[in-house]
Structure formats: C-alpha cells, structure tokens
Amino acid sequence: MAGRAAEPEVIWARRERTGRGPRPAYTRADIAAAAVRIADAEGLDAVSMRRVAAELGCGTMSLYNYVARKEDLHELMVDAVGGEHELWEPGGDWRADMLRVAHQTRALMHRHPWLPRLMSPVYGFSPNSLRFVEHCLACLDPLPVSYGTRMELIAMLNAVVTMYVGNELATAERTRALPWSEEQENAVRAAYVGGRLASGAYPRLAAGITENPGPVDMEEVFERMLGRVLDGFDPGD
Amino acid sequence: MAGRAAEPEVIWARRERTGRGPRPAYTRADIAAAAVRIADAEGLDAVSMRRVAAELGCGTMSLYNYVARKEDLHELMVDAVGGEHELWEPGGDWRADMLRVAHQTRALMHRHPWLPRLMSPVYGFSPNSLRFVEHCLACLDPLPVSYGTRMELIAMLNAVVTMYVGNELATAERTRALPWSEEQENAVRAAYVGGRLASGAYPRLAAGITENPGPVDMEEVFERMLGRVLDGFDPGD
DNA sequence: TCGTAGTTACGTACCGCGTACGTAGTGCGC
DNA sequence: GCGCACTACGTACGCGGTACGTAACTACGA
Structure with missing residues (x-):
C-alpha cells in the first residue's frame, strides 16, 4: 500500500542538476567517461557499479544518485561515444x-x-x-x-x-x-x-x-x- | 606449473557419452529443453545454473558435467530451438x-x-x-x-x-x-x-x-x- | 576376474554482483 | 535562518557463476 510510485524512469527525461542540495561531485559526462575507460581497457564485463565508483573515487552507492539502474549507465556510455x-x-x-x-x-x-x-x-x-x-x-x-x-x-x-x-x-x-x-x-x-x-x-x-x-x-x-x-x-x- | 591445460573447449566437439563411468542421468537435449522451458516462461535472465538444475531435479554442480561454462548452456538452447x-x-x-x-x-x-x-x-x-x-x-x-x-x-x-x-x-x-x-x-x-x-x-x-x-x-x-x-x-x- | 582409472553426482564455499535501506551532512529556496 | 530536498556512502541481503573435494559407480586392461 505504501511503497513507492514505481513510475517509469528515463534518464534523459530528468535534468542533471536540480538546484536544491549540495552540488553533485560528478557530471554525467564524468561517469560515462569513467565507464567507457574501463570498458575500453578491460572489457564490458569489467564495468560494474563498484568498479566505476572506484574509478571515480567515490562510494558505490553514490552512483545511484546519478543513475537509477545499471542499465542507465549503459545508456550513458552509448550516448557518450555517440558524441x-x-x-x-x-x-x-x-x-x-x-x-x-x-x-x-x-x-x-x-x-x-x-x-x-x-x-x-x-x-x-x-x-x-x-x-x-x-x-x-x-x-x-x-x-x-x-x-x-x-x-x-x-x-x-x-x-x-x-x-x-x-x-x-x-x-x-x-x-x-x-x-x-x-x-x-x-x-x-x-x-x-x-x-x-x-x-x-x-x-x-x-x-x-x-x-x-x-x-x-x-x-x-x-x-x-x-x-x-x-x-x-x-x-x- | 601444475594447473590444468586450459585448452579451448567447444561443446560440439566432445561426444556426449564417453563410455567410462556411470551413465549420465540426462541428455544434452534434456538440459537444453529445461533451459528453454525456463527462458520461455520467465525470461532469459531466469536461466541460471541453479534454476536449470532445479528444473531437472539435480544438484547445481552436476550440470558442469555436461557443460563447461554457462555460455555452453546458451549454445545448447540456441541449437535446440534451431531444431x-x-x-x-x-x-x-x-x-x-x-x-x-x-x-x-x-x-x-x-x-x-x-x-x-x-x-x-x-x-x-x-x-x-x-x-x-x-x-x-x-x-x-x-x-x-x-x-x-x-x-x-x-x-x-x-x-x-x-x-x-x-x-x-x-x-x-x-x-x-x-x-x-x-x-x-x-x-x-x-x-x-x-x-x-x-x-x-x-x-x-x-x-x-x-x-x-x-x-x-x-x-x-x-x-x-x-x-x-x-x-x-x-x-x- | 579384479583392480583401477576415468566419470558422474553434488555439497560446500568463495567472491563478486546489483541494489534496498538507513543515516549523516549540505546548501538552495522560502 | 529554517527546513527540506538533495548528496554521499556504509552496511547488508540475496543471488549469480563456479573452484574444489569427496563418494559412488562402471567399463576397460591385466
């Protein structure tokens, strides 16, 4: 009955910065770049949430402030190299x-x-x-x-x-x-x-x-x- | 220095039955069918070694007598439906x-x-x-x-x-x-x-x-x- | 005929994964 | 300047693949 709304999330539909609260330590571009770096060097399977967080130098769960699911990280990667x-x-x-x-x-x-x-x-x-x-x-x-x-x-x-x-x-x-x-x-x-x-x-x-x-x-x-x-x-x- | 040979394994290159030892409880076809059944009903991600073993009614590690890696299980599935x-x-x-x-x-x-x-x-x-x-x-x-x-x-x-x-x-x-x-x-x-x-x-x-x-x-x-x-x-x- | 070597079966255990959840800290908007 | 929305992140859960060890079993060479 309580629980959360469970609305569809599309990462591109949400703006990167909301204004309120401390400014995020990283940009989407930073995160995508880190993931791409790992994938290029060690293969796609090496791209785990922990590994990317380590590459960025932050805690694993901090990544979830930027992406709702690991799949969104993949979307960021594809978009980044698409650039x-x-x-x-x-x-x-x-x-x-x-x-x-x-x-x-x-x-x-x-x-x-x-x-x-x-x-x-x-x-x-x-x-x-x-x-x-x-x-x-x-x-x-x-x-x-x-x-x-x-x-x-x-x-x-x-x-x-x-x-x-x-x-x-x-x-x-x-x-x-x-x-x-x-x-x-x-x-x-x-x-x-x-x-x-x-x-x-x-x-x-x-x-x-x-x-x-x-x-x-x-x-x-x-x-x-x-x-x-x-x-x-x-x-x- | 010891360790194992680490030779490439292609599942199709090895015959299904070797003659020595107890006769296997399942055929490749049994295993493939079980995996296909699970994938059809619950999606590909539900196909885990444990899940397939449970479907067959055997221990998880027994599956590794038939396939060297999970990927081989996927090959079996593709071949099975190809039939x-x-x-x-x-x-x-x-x-x-x-x-x-x-x-x-x-x-x-x-x-x-x-x-x-x-x-x-x-x-x-x-x-x-x-x-x-x-x-x-x-x-x-x-x-x-x-x-x-x-x-x-x-x-x-x-x-x-x-x-x-x-x-x-x-x-x-x-x-x-x-x-x-x-x-x-x-x-x-x-x-x-x-x-x-x-x-x-x-x-x-x-x-x-x-x-x-x-x-x-x-x-x-x-x-x-x-x-x-x-x-x-x-x-x- | 009988070891014995090559198999099968499978329980246990390890490590890594995605991520739910709770807490503490931070800074913008009212 | 108060409060709330947000960031940061440690801990923990459950599940994944699979290395390894052990016990039972059977075809083959002697």
Missing part, C-alpha cells in the same frame, strides 16, 4: 555521405569493441542518438523518397553495420576473459567444423569452403554489404 | 524460399523471445545451425552467383531478421523484470521525445514523425525490408 561521431555538412551525394557514416560507425565500434553489444533499440533516444539520426536525415535530403523510407534506410544500415562489426569483434571480446587465446579457439572450432564437413552431410557448405579456402577479406565484404543495402533504396532516377 | 526450423524440399524459386525461411525465423523468435539476444556469430557451428545453413544454400541453388555471395546473402538476411525481431521484442523482454508496464514506459519515452522534437533542434526528425504520426505497420515494414535485402542479391537475369 564521437563527426558530423559534416552533407555534400549532396547521399550515397557517398551514407557510406561515410557507415565507415565512421565501424571505426567507432573498433575503438569501443563493447559498443555492438550495447546497441539496443531502446537506447535510440539519447541526445547524441537524436543528433546522429538528424544528421543521417540531412545526408538523405537529396534522396527522393518519403521520410518513412529514409528512416528505414538508416535503421537498416545501422543494423547491418552493428551486426557486421559485432561479428568481427565477437570472438575478440569473448576470449578476453577466457584462459586461452582467440587463435587457439578458432583453431579448435575450425578443426571441428572441418570434421563435420568431411562427414558429407553438408555438401553445399563444403563446396562453399572449397570454393574459397583462404581467409576472407573482411573490408571487401563490408563494402559489398553496404553497397547492397544502399542499392535496395536507390530509386535509380 | 524447430522446418526444412522443406526447395521449389526452385529461391526468392520465395528465402522469404519463407525469414518468416519462419521470425516465428521462431516470437515463440522464443530470448533468441535474438543469444544470436551470436560464435554459435554458428552447432549441428542444427549447420543444417539450417545447408538448407538455405539448397534454396539458393537456382541463384546464379558464387557460394561466397550466397553465404553473404544468408548472413545478411539472418542479421536483418535478428535485428528486426530483436527490436520488436526488446521492450517486451526488457520490461518483464521492471515494476512498470511496457505501455507506461513507451508513454514516458514518447513524451520525452516529443519534447525534444518540439525544441526545433531536429527538424527532419520532427518532419518524419509529422509525416506518419500513427503507429507503423510492422508486418509491412518487415516485408519491405526482406524484399530490399533480396533485391540487393538479385542478378535480375
């Missing part, structure tokens, strides 16, 4: 501009390998996310399709980039905690898959591997993928 | 067949809302995953492009479907643990975004919302997306 996106004046060639966006996103994720894991649709409303989408829309001004379609383009391009780079980085991020190296893990997996393919149960898969046994050029694949996504939206004038 | 994919004799129309694959995947994810979260590239080697990819390749037999390109098509389609359905389900899965409803959360977010848009800082975003204020038909969007992905690979003969 690293360089926004330029679109040049009129929407295809070139969107390619540049995609490459920038990929670079961002390489700088912060934990980012793909935190890329969630529900985080799409942070200040820097809004800015980013607005910038994409500006790049798409010359594209003669509805806003709805433009949004779909942006969503799809981001999804594909996130998935692609997530794949690129997954093993690396994963094996960070494990007692063996990425190469060892890959070797064991390759040996296992090789054995399965040799069983003859997957003829096409085997043929695919045979066709191109060497390591794939990931840059090339990425480029091709982007091209295909954009093709799907090109009215072809 | 629900219905594989048919491809009919010669690769486009229709791949659309059917995509719709089936989406249905699978709706049945198991935790699946998108576990869809990781490193899980791509389980028996049922291999079967699934082989089946997709069979569907693509009529498509006159290299195996490499076919693999890229499969990867991209799966990525897009996973992202799309993940978005669809994210809030639902997320708010399961929270003390307020999905509708309340959405309302608060919408109010916040409305306020930001009213600030005038994001004119194109605002225009986009104005253009289509009603709720979007997600089915339609899904269909359009699939079409675009496939278009990108259609040589057009």
